Amino acid sequence: REEYVEISPSDFFYRNKDIAGFDNPVRATYMIVRELVENALDACDRAGRAGNIYVAFRGKGSGVFQVEVLDDGIGVPEDEIPKAFGKVLYSSKYVLRQSRGTFGLGGTMALLYGQITTHEPFEVCSSIGDGYAARYRLRIDIQNNKPIVERKQRIKVPPGATFTLVKLTFEGNYERAKGKILEYLKQTAIITPYINIVFRDPKGAIYVFPRATTKLPEEPKESKYHPYGVDVEVLKRLISETKTRNLVSFLSKSFQSMGRQTAIKVLKKARLDPEKNPRKLTDRELVKLVRALRSYDKFRAPDASCLSPVGEEALEKGIVKELRPEFVKVVQRPPSAYEGHPFIVEVGVAYGGGVPATGDIVLYRFANRIPLLYDAASDVAYKVIRKIDWSTYYVDPARTPMAVFVHICSTKIPFKTVGKEFIADKPEIAREIELGIRECARALRSYILKKIAKQRIVER
Amino acid sequence: REEYVEISPSDFFYRNKDIAGFDNPVRATYMIVRELVENALDACDRAGRAGNIYVAFRGKGSGVFQVEVLDDGIGVPEDEIPKAFGKVLYSSKYVLRQSRGTFGLGGTMALLYGQITTHEPFEVCSSIGDGYAARYRLRIDIQNNKPIVERKQRIKVPPGATFTLVKLTFEGNYERAKGKILEYLKQTAIITPYINIVFRDPKGAIYVFPRATTKLPEEPKESKYHPYGVDVEVLKRLISETKTRNLVSFLSKSFQSMGRQTAIKVLKKARLDPEKNPRKLTDRELVKLVRALRSYDKFRAPDASCLSPVGEEALEKGIVKELRPEFVKVVQRPPSAYEGHPFIVEVGVAYGGGVPATGDIVLYRFANRIPLLYDAASDVAYKVIRKIDWSTYYVDPARTPMAVFVHICSTKIPFKTVGKEFIADKPEIAREIELGIRECARALRSYILKKIAKQRIVER
Ligand SMILES: Nc1ncnc2c1ncn2[C@@H]1O[C@H](COP(=O)(O)OP(=O)(O)OP(=O)(O)O)[C@@H](O)[C@H]1O
Ligand SMILES: Nc1ncnc2c1ncn2[C@@H]1O[C@H](COP(=O)(O)OP(=O)(O)OP(=O)(O)O)[C@@H](O)[C@H]1O
Ligand SMILES: [Mg+2]
Ligand SMILES: [Mg+2]
Structure with missing residues (x-):
């Protein structure tokens, strides 16, 4: 009598768009801008340059707006574009390195919101610098969490030019979201002083947030987990991926802030044989190792090269x-x-x-x-x-x-x-x-x- | 250079357990109780009886607790147990009828939290009244969002007896969560006066929240969408599932509070032919229909038989x-x-x-x-x-x-x-x-x- 059903992650976030932050037309208007601008900022940071971002709103009447976001960041490879934008839980940011993106959801949710309010497809055009740009017209198959390619073109562009353009149509409320949108761009300019932002509102007014400096922060580097506070699941995944053959090498190679001496001390605390092969750990031994890692309080502070403070x-x-x-x-x-x-x-x-x-x-x-x-x-x-x-x-x-x-x-x-x-x-x-x-x-x-x-x- | 990766929904909610509400050991202790009790309450409501719920905490030392929740609700079919508890986005509550459960996440997240903090498997034992109970020992394969059956037994039980027992071990903080847990049970007793709840805390103290009445509320019935505020995606899904062959029948059969007269008025507003086959609607016509549904303001109030107010x-x-x-x-x-x-x-x-x-x-x-x-x-x-x-x-x-x-x-x-x-x-x-x-x-x-x-x- 009970019907047990599985739904896809895109269906989940569609049904629960309040959870994703798209709870009413005013908030959705703000979210669309911030999600696309954050993707553009991440892309400019990855390009290692003082980036330029252009956001343009055009009113289409009766609460419908078209928004375009253009950046000169690293771009998206041609064969990755449909999944990056047309699929949730698909991301290049699932790595241990500071970035604004983290969930693999934001951009796709903005595009999904446009689709469910106007039934319009969205457009992505991008080049990674090989002299060609791929231009797609896309929709999202929400029930199955996959992109639908409606049209695809290849366009010649100057070699070395990298950029991404995202265009969508949605039902929103710019007038009531305007204050928060401008505040968001203003505070973004404070905290990312090396970025140029130009914003065109639906009436054609241009707001410029010019860069205050060309000095870039150090680019954050991918890192390993710090041993403080890891759980059993992390340990199991590191073990399944490691090439090391004994516990001392496993610990010192898999974690940052963990030298061989510290590894030996931790293993002693866990009463584990330093020569043991990590893959041979029993469940009980895994838990002992996690407990020892958690209670050891002399780890070096983390290596901050994966971070980019202001x-x-x-x-x-x-x-x-x-x-x-x-x-x-x-x-x-x-x-x-x-x-x-x-x-x-x-x-x-x-x-x-x-x-x-x-x-x-x-x-x-x-x-x-x-x-x-x-x-x-x-x-x-x-x-x-x-x-x-x-x-x-x-x-x-x-x-x-x-x-x-x-x-x-x-x-x-x-x-x-x-x-x-x-x-x-x-x-x-x-x-x-x-x-x-x-x-x-x-x-x-x-x-x-x-x-x-x-x-x-x-x-x- | 960028690595594009897909993750499963269980991996997403594991990495982002703060999003799921499990952000620290105190909050997690509360969440585990409330998620399991809400599942038990839904099950008792579906059984149509004044249910009984028993929650027992046992301290295992150094912040580790075992919790058991037993209810005499409708139970879970034997072959559904692994997926219902070992998979996220799998639920019997994805229907248009009031229930506490809605996401297909809560129970599984509680069990997942136990697994990642203690590496222990969890146990589910349930009967749907056929004289047998299925008893499973399970884990969750977080990376692939599927259950791992470690052990399964069939136990003879009195025919007609229905119940579910969930048992897990986790690291938490009962002392600091106690106030909120007891407040939750007390307020649950106020708002569900026909349910008996017995709670045993880690020290062995017993708290009883006895039922104040045996009078049950009307059981909510599955309903159709109300036409007010539906979006394009809902309409497309209803069209893909309908057996009707013209728009008037489609509208009046697919929605509640929509008779044929109202359907004709709405179609007139949308300038659509009432005889047209819904599957033949073009994209533009779909949007016109959605706009007409949204702007029509004379729909009957919803049929509240899918709801169960206090x-x-x-x-x-x-x-x-x-x-x-x-x-x-x-x-x-x-x-x-x-x-x-x-x-x-x-x-x-x-x-x-x-x-x-x-x-x-x-x-x-x-x-x-x-x-x-x-x-x-x-x-x-x-x-x-x-x-x-x-x-x-x-x-x-x-x-x-x-x-x-x-x-x-x-x-x-x-x-x-x-x-x-x-x-x-x-x-x-x-x-x-x-x-x-x-x-x-x-x-x-x-x-x-x-x-x-x-x-x-x-x-x-
Ligand atoms: N303007 C852009 N330039 C380059 N890559 C982009 C751009 N926008 C999106 N992408 C790619 O698409 C992926 C998915 O973007 P999306 O916003 O959906 O998720 P995310 O940014 O990874 O995480 P979050 O949900 O936290 O925003 C990104 O990880 C990135 O690889
Ligand atoms: N005590 C129980 N008795 C009967 N069925 C149960 C019980 N606990 C869980 N289930 C079944 O398992 C499914 C999944 O439970 P879970 O808590 O993960 O999600 P949900 O209750 O559907 O939604 P939510 O995430 O909002 O709680 C439920 O939909 C229900 O079918
Ligand atoms: Mg993003
Ligand atoms: Mg639940």
Whole structure:
């Protein structure tokens, strides 16, 4: 009597597009812009150049819009285009290296939303620099999670030119999404100062967010897991992929921050023979090894070459340019790790000057250089700020004109939602945010005390 | 240079277990209880009886717990057990009928969490009443989204006896999750007064939540989509499944609240020939039909037989039993629809008496009889309450001892998270919540005004 059915992942995210962040036409309009811009930014970073992104809206009447996003990033190979855009859970970002994309969903969901609201196909045109561009007209077979190629062309382009153009039609609400879209582009420009963004709205108005620098950050490199916090599943996968033949080599080759000496100490803790072949571990031994890895507390801090923090100088510049505060202090915490993933927290506190007094501390949140504009109250950074007793820093959140900037970068940002709106309350991350905020708050306190002292001298 | 990879849906939810609601050991402990209890409650409802659920925790040392959930619901057929529990996106609840389960994920995620934290297999034992129970020991092949059967037995049981037992071992934190777990069971007892729940905690303490009534609600029946708000994808699927040969029959047979007269009016609006075969519709005609369905505003209200609201009387009893307020008013709104899905909002307002004055209105949220205990500030009900000017009802949220209960039931609850923590801001739903709250608030205002008048008479 009960009917047991399997559905595809695209069918799941279609039925539950609220889960994917597309819960109403206003939010969907914002999501389409941010998902396509984030793909373009990732592509420009992979190209290792100070990229250029062009976003154009055209109104088609009765709530229907066409949006085009063009970037000069690395492009997509011709035979990968249909699956990259027409299939969910298909991605080039399932690697241990910082990127904005992480789920293998966002771009495809934006295109899917267009398809279900207007029944129009979407277009992707891209070149990886071989002198040809592939131009596809595509739809998504939602029930089976595969692309439908309606048309394909090959176009000659200058050799070496790389770019990607994505065009779709959807039903949305630009007027009510406009504020958030422009705020998103503005905050993106702060946190990625080496990128040019040009935005054309449905009325033809042009907004330019010019690059503030041509200096690129170090490109993040693919990394291995950090041993701190890994689970049994990760260990099993590493064992199934390893070419090593004994446990010491397995541990020191499979993980970062793990030399042979440390490996021997961990194996001793787990009471495992260092010469044993990892594939011969029994289930009980696997669990003992995981427990030993979790409880060993002397691992070197993670290698941060897989990460691309903003940097104290660049973050400070961005805050000053945006808010013109009387005082600013920026702190980059040392690399840390949670559940095998390296992460770095960067915090900035701005006070006075152009910082508005809004009745509460203004919180700007970023993750892997993505501005997070929704659901602040559910975010780990907000919870940390709420728990701090600000009076010890001579700050009254209700009256002090103060803004806090929090940027977290990691090989995996623990978003609580597919729409990447807010970050889960991980103890390791909460701790680093708190330490960063307190360090900035101490500097703010010194500044405030000096200011009070100066005013008293003046008053005498 | 870029490596394009596909991952399975179980791999996706394993890598992103924060998205699934399992973001730390405390939250995971709560989620495991609620996911298994919700499965048990759905099974008891499908059995059409006043069910019994037994939840037992046993501490195994160093943060490891074993949990067992036993229910006397409809059970799972022997050959379906491995996939129902060992595969994500596999469910008996992908139908248009109210149930707690909706994603095809929850139970499997709980079992997956146990597997990745302890490497232990899990056990399922169930009978559908044919005199035999199937008992499986299972694991999940996460990379391929399929069950691994480690052991299977058939056990003789009394014919007609139906039950399901799920047992798993996981690493969690019962002490810090205890408060939320007990609150969840208590609120479940309020909103499902016909169910018996017995809970044994790791120390052996027994908590009993006895049924308050044997009177069962009407069992919800499978329904068709309501025509209001359907999208192109739904229409295409209905067309691919229909046996009708002309558009009038197609519309009136495929949708609820759509008679032949209404179908003819809608087709006229879409300028489509009523005799046309639905399979012969062109893309442009499909879009015209969807637009006509969306803009036609005279559809009958949905048929609520696919829903199972609590009912004004039962909800009021539950509120009175829980809070012993001085005043209570409960309103069940008429059925409405969003995006093709019928829904009913039920609101209760309680004032004074045992209602605590906490400095803000206390909000109790329920969806399809599931208590929602997290992230209230992101929920649509909270946003509605924040927007109301309470002074017109002689209420000061900061000082009036007042609680608001909101229950939404639907064939699809628009949760914004896989963890079912809060509900998306859908305009149709927000509107019904507001109308329900205002109706209760007006009754409260009359009561408060009478109370003030009486006090003045007494004072003279
Ligand atoms: N503008 C682009 N330039 C180059 N590659 C792109 C572009 N847009 C998409 N892609 C490719 O398509 C893949 C899928 O994109 P999609 O946005 O669906 O997922 P994702 O970016 O990997 O993850 P997320 O869901 O977190 O955004 C990307 O991994 C990337 O390889
Ligand atoms: N106690 C139970 N009794 C009967 N059937 C069950 C029980 N637990 C699970 N099932 C079956 O297993 C299926 C999968 O359960 P699972 O919790 O993974 O998903 P769901 O309940 O369908 O959706 P959700 O993810 O929203 O909980 C259910 O649809 C149901 O058919
Ligand atoms: Mg993306
Ligand atoms: Mg379930």
